[in-house]
Amino acid sequence: MTRTLVPEDQPAPPEASQELERRAADARSRRGLWIASAPAAYLVLLFALPLLIVFVYSFATRGTTGQTILADWNITAYARLFNPLVREIVLRSVGYAAVTTVISLVVSYPFAYYIATRPARMRNVLLVLVMIPFWSNFLVRTYAWRVLLSSSGPVSQLTQLLGMGQTRLLFTTTAVVLGLVYGYMPFMILPLYAAIERIDLGLVEAARDLYASGARAFWRVTWPLSRPGVVAGSILVFIPSLGAYVTPEILGGSKTTMLGSYIVRQFLSARDWPFGSALSFVVTALMLIATLVYFRTGGRTL
Amino acid sequence: MAVCVSSTCDRDWNDQPALRKQIRPAMSATAVDLSDVSKRFDDVNAVDHVDLAIRDGEFFSLLGPSGCGKTTTLRMIAGLEFPTEGRISIFGDEMGLRPPNMRPVNTVFQSYALFPHMTVSDNVAFGLQMRRLDRREIRRRVGDALELVQLTGRERRRPNQLSGGQQQRVALARALVNEPKVLLLDEPLGALDLKLRQAMQLELKDLQTRVGITFVYVTHDQEEALTMSDRIGVMDAGRLLQVGVPEEIYERPTSPMVAEFIGDTNLLPATVKADGQIELVGGQIVGADITASPGAEIMVTLRPERLHIVDADGSFPDGHNAIDGTVARRVYLGNAVTYGILAGNVTLRVRVRNAPGQRQFDVGRRVQVHWAGDAAVLVERG
Numbered sequence: 001m002t003r004t005l006v007p008e009d010q011p012a013p014p015e016a017s018q019e020l021e022r023r024a025a026d027a028r029s030r031r032g033l034w035i036a037s038a039p040a041a042y043l044v045l046l047f048a049l050p051l052l053i054v055f056v057y058s059f060a061t062r063g064t065t066g067q068t069i070l071a072d073w074n075i076t077a078y079a080r081l082f083n084p085l086v087r088e089i090v091l092r093s094v095g096y097a098a099v100t101t102v103i104s105l106v107v108s109y110p111f112a113y114y115i116a117t118r119p120a121r122m123r124n125v126l127l128v129l130v131m132i133p134f135w136s137n138f139l140v141r142t143y144a145w146r147v148l149l150s151s152s153g154p155v156s157q158l159t160q161l162l163g164m165g166q167t168r169l170l171f172t173t174t175a176v177v178l179g180l181v182y183g184y185m186p187f188m189i190l191p192l193y194a195a196i197e198r199i200d201l202g203l204v205e206a207a208r209d210l211y212a213s214g215a216r217a218f219w220r221v222t223w224p225l226s227r228p229g230v231v232a233g234s235i236l237v238f239i240p241s242l243g244a245y246v247t248p249e250i251l252g253g254s255k256t257t258m259l260g261s262y263i264v265r266q267f268l269s270a271r272d273w274p275f276g277s278a279l280s281f282v283v284t285a286l287m288l289i290a291t292l293v294y295f296r297t298g299g300r301t302l
Numbered sequence: 303m304a305v306c307v308s309s310t311c312d313r314d315w316n317d318q319p320a321l322r323k324q325i326r327p328a329m330s331a332t333a334v335d336l337s338d339v340s341k342r343f344d345d346v347n348a349v350d351h352v353d354l355a356i357r358d359g360e361f362f363s364l365l366g367p368s369g370c371g372k373t374t375t376l377r378m379i380a381g382l383e384f385p386t387e388g389r390i391s392i393f394g395d396e397m398g399l400r401p402p403n404m405r406p407v408n409t410v411f412q413s414y415a416l417f418p419h420m421t422v423s424d425n426v427a428f429g430l431q432m433r434r435l436d437r438r439e440i441r442r443r444v445g446d447a448l449e450l451v452q453l454t455g456r457e458r459r460r461p462n463q464l465s466g467g468q469q470q471r472v473a474l475a476r477a478l479v480n481e482p483k484v485l486l487l488d489e490p491l492g493a494l495d496l497k498l499r500q501a502m503q504l505e506l507k508d509l510q511t512r513v514g515i516t517f518v519y520v521t522h523d524q525e526e527a528l529t530m531s532d533r534i535g536v537m538d539a540g541r542l543l544q545v546g547v548p549e550e551i552y553e554r555p556t557s558p559m560v561a562e563f564i565g566d567t568n569l570l571p572a573t574v575k576a577d578g579q580i581e582l583v584g585g586q587i588v589g590a591d592i593t594a595s596p597g598a599e600i601m602v603t604l605r606p607e608r609l610h611i612v613d614a615d616g617s618f619p620d621g622h623n624a625i626d627g628t629v630a631r632r633v634y635l636g637n638a639v640t641y642g643i644l645a646g647n648v649t650l651r652v653r654v655r656n657a658p659g660q661r662q663f664d665v666g667r668r669v670q671v672h673w674a675g676d677a678a679v680l681v682e683r684g
Contacts, residue, residue: 205382206415208402210429210476220428224419 051284058277066271077278086262086279093259096173096248097241100180104188104237105230107181112192112229113222117201130189142179142250149175149251171253179247184240188233195229196222235294239287259283331358331393333484333516334379339388340540341374348374350540351388356484356518358393361510363519363527366537367563372520373412375537376486379518381405393483403432408477409486413493414469416461422472423448423457429480447479450509467498474509484516491526503529524564528552536560558681561603568604568650571683573597580680586646588623588678600680606653608677611641611661614668624672625650629663643671 059073080086115126133141147153149169156167169175199222207217245260252258259279266276334356341349349371356362364372377383378390381402390397392406408429417425423444430440448454451471461469470490477485490506491499507530510517521527527534528548535545536559544551544560555561558569571583576596580588588602612618614626630649631642639662641652650671654660663669 200413200415202411202413202415203417205402206409206411206417207428207432209380209382209407209409210480211403211432212428213403214401216432221417 051281054277054280054284057273058275058281060274060277062272062274068273077274078282080275081278081282089257089259089262092256093242096177096180096256096258097238097244099177100184100241101188101234101238103177103181104185105192105234108185108188108192108233109226109230112189113196115189116193116197116199123197127190127193130186133186138183139246139250142183142246145175145179145182145251146170149178170251171256173252173256175251176248176256176258179251180241180244183244183247184237187236187240191232191236192226192229195226195232199225231294235290239290242287243283332356332391333358333360333393334518335389335391335394336375336379337389337391339375339378339385339390341371341378341383342386347540349378349385352537352540352542354535354542354545356516357533359514359516360532361507361517361519361530363521363531363534364537365521365524365527365534365563368522370537371540372522372537373488376409376488376518376520379484380407380409380486382409406483407486408480408482409488410470410473410477410490412488412490414461414473414490416469416472416476418461420460421457422453422459422461422464425461425472426476426479428476433480443479444475447475450478450513451475466494467502470494470502474506478509478513478515482515484518485510487517487519489521490519491521491523499526506530528564536563538563554679555603555681558601558603558683561601561679561681566606566651566653568602568606568609568648570602570604570648572600572602572680574600582646582648586625599683601683603679603681604650604673604677606640606651607655609650609652609671609673611643611652611654611663611669611671614670616670618670618672619674622672622674623678624670626668626670629665629667629669632663632665643669645671 056070057068058077059075061069061072061074061076063069115123115130118126148155149167150156151166151168151170153170155169159165159167169178203221203225204217207221208214212220243260244258245264248256248258249261252261263276263279263283266272266279270276332355334354336352336354339349339352339354340347352371352375364375366372374383378385379392379397381397381400381404384399395406397405417428420428426444426447427440430443435443444457445454448457451474453468453471453475456464456468461472464472470493473490487506491502494502503526506517506519510530519527519530528551531548533545533547534551536543536551538559544556546554551560552564555564561567562569572580572588573583574596575581575587578596580600580602582588582602610618610622611629618624625645627643627645627650629641630644633640634656636656638656639654641654641663643650643652652671654662
């Protein structure tokens with residue numbers, strides 16, 4: 001038996017075919033340009049332009065009666081962002097959003113893993129179940145929590161039955177975080193599912209074959225490969241949680257004020273549009289930065 | 303059980319231990335022992351009462367069509383599936399429900415299953431890291447393994463930056479670096495193109511000889527199995543039909559399925575007559591010395607390359623069997639020509655080498671097909 005050497009690597013495709021592929025891709029992207037014009041117009045008119053207006057207003061002056069004077073441009077509004085009350089609210093909002101994100105991740109991961117490892121038909125059924133809450137109004141669902149958590153509600157009744165006394169959940173941090181987790185968990189489950197579903201389970205088998213216990217196979221293979229889903233889900237939960245308005249308004253109290261409510265208050269009751277604008281702009285900018293970070297850490301693959 | 307059709311019946315491998323030894327040195331220790339192993343998935347018998355002893359140091363192939371249970375058998379040895387019934391032992395150690403990470407085997411997976419988020423060297427180091435070997439020891443062994451598969455210099459690449467052949471060799475290194483007692487290979491060459499596959503076949507065989515590890519190789523490619531194996535087990539529909547050295551499997555198939563699956567063959571239903579002659583279903587009488595009992599319904603298998611064609615009035619060696627027929631089909635294959643010869647109500651495929659001076663025949667021509675008595679093998683009707 002003569003020993004044949006393994007042939008060298010396959011040659012790269014010839015220049016000509018690469019050129020052809022590049023041109024085809026260019027043509028495709030040109031075609032994409034006009035398809036994108038409608039969403040582009042939508043984004044400019046309803047997002048970029050209003051944001052610009054908000055940005056301009058943030059440098060305006062508040063008149064003595066609360067009217068906004070588009071003159072005497074200044075940065076007082078931005079300076080006020082550093083006062084202790086704002087800092088407290090920002091820290092609280094970031095804290096709530098972070099806790100919400102972590103809880104959602106911990107609860108959603110096994111759930112998403114379970115869905116992703118079911119047979120295809122079962123998977124679709126489960127995914128629809130995840131999305132069913134979206135069919136009813138968010139406000140209505142949040143009010144439902146108010147009933148559930150009130151001191152005469154079923155949760156409290158249960159604790160009383162078990163001899164643990166009445167629970168005071170409503171208008172507490174717990175209620176707000178619970179509401180946020182409830183509201184945004186689907187945004188965690190779906191990208192996690194998408195990421196886990198794409199992982200070749202053969203890789204886990206390979207890890208097991210290479211002496212990894214079930215737990216080590218998970219941490220060395222499944223977890224790192226599902227990271228795009230973890231990042232995407234975390235961003236999708238963190239950002240709306242940070243800017244949440246309805247949930248803390250309905251389930252929270254005066255000690256759980258979050259950024260969203262605080263900004264609304266500047267526009268409606270305090271009638272301080274420049275300050276409200278500055279807050280809005282900074283929050284939006286922060287979210288934008290967070291999103292960019294997400295795109296840079298592999299979220300693109302989603 | 304196979305029976306010979308002619309007087310040159312003395313080449314039965316089973317009765318010739320000396321001959322067998324000459325082909326392959328005797329190996330005593332059993333590496334993998336499957337005892338009455340079955341695997342059911344719901345109501346499907348994926349593996350059906352398989353008994354098999356794979357010897358230490360041999361290159362053993364499990365061969366069969368897709369869905370025959372060969373991969374399931376391999377996965378049960380690896381511990382990725384557990385038998386519904388029966389026992390699996392590796393070097394006398396019963397595996398039971400032991401998980402894959404507690405077994406002295408490693409697997410080269412069909413699609414390689416390389417970790418896409420790790421470099422080549424991290425992939426190869428994985429098993430050693432899991433066993434918590436010393437860092438320097440790991441580095442040394444990874445280097446050695448990559449050298450063994452000629453991938454030195456690619457350590458920092460990601461699997462998707464490698465060609466198919468290179469990925470295949472990373473998978474091989476990743477398994478071999480652990481120095482398993484048994485290496486399991488699940489169609490590892492299936493994704494490669496023909497040229498590379500043929501080169502890798504010889505490479506693999508060569509590698510196996512060098513490292514001296516028992517290889518259990520799953521494939522549906524009979525040529526691959528014949529090329530590399532010390533012994534082959536042919537599976538179909540969950541059953542292990544025949545186990546033997548390549549020559550035995552090819553030349554002495556014990557069932558129509560094995561005859562048909564390994565190489566090309568003409569399978570002709572026949573009956574054994576009272577006078578010991580064999581009557582093909584078409585009525586042709588094939589004279590032969592046989593040991594099969596008269597009246598038995600059997601199949602005659604004739605390899606196309608063992609058949610010869612001469613003109614209708616041509617001569618052929620004494621002792622050859624012959625059938626008259628007409629050339630119905632002629633297919634040019636480059637190195638050979640295959641003919642379909644219509645003889646009575648059967649069509650015989652005949653393969654004639656395309657060599658200088660070799661007579662070829664036109665379609666429609668009256669010819670005789672003849673073969674040496676030992677070319678015909680009788681198998682029980684499946």
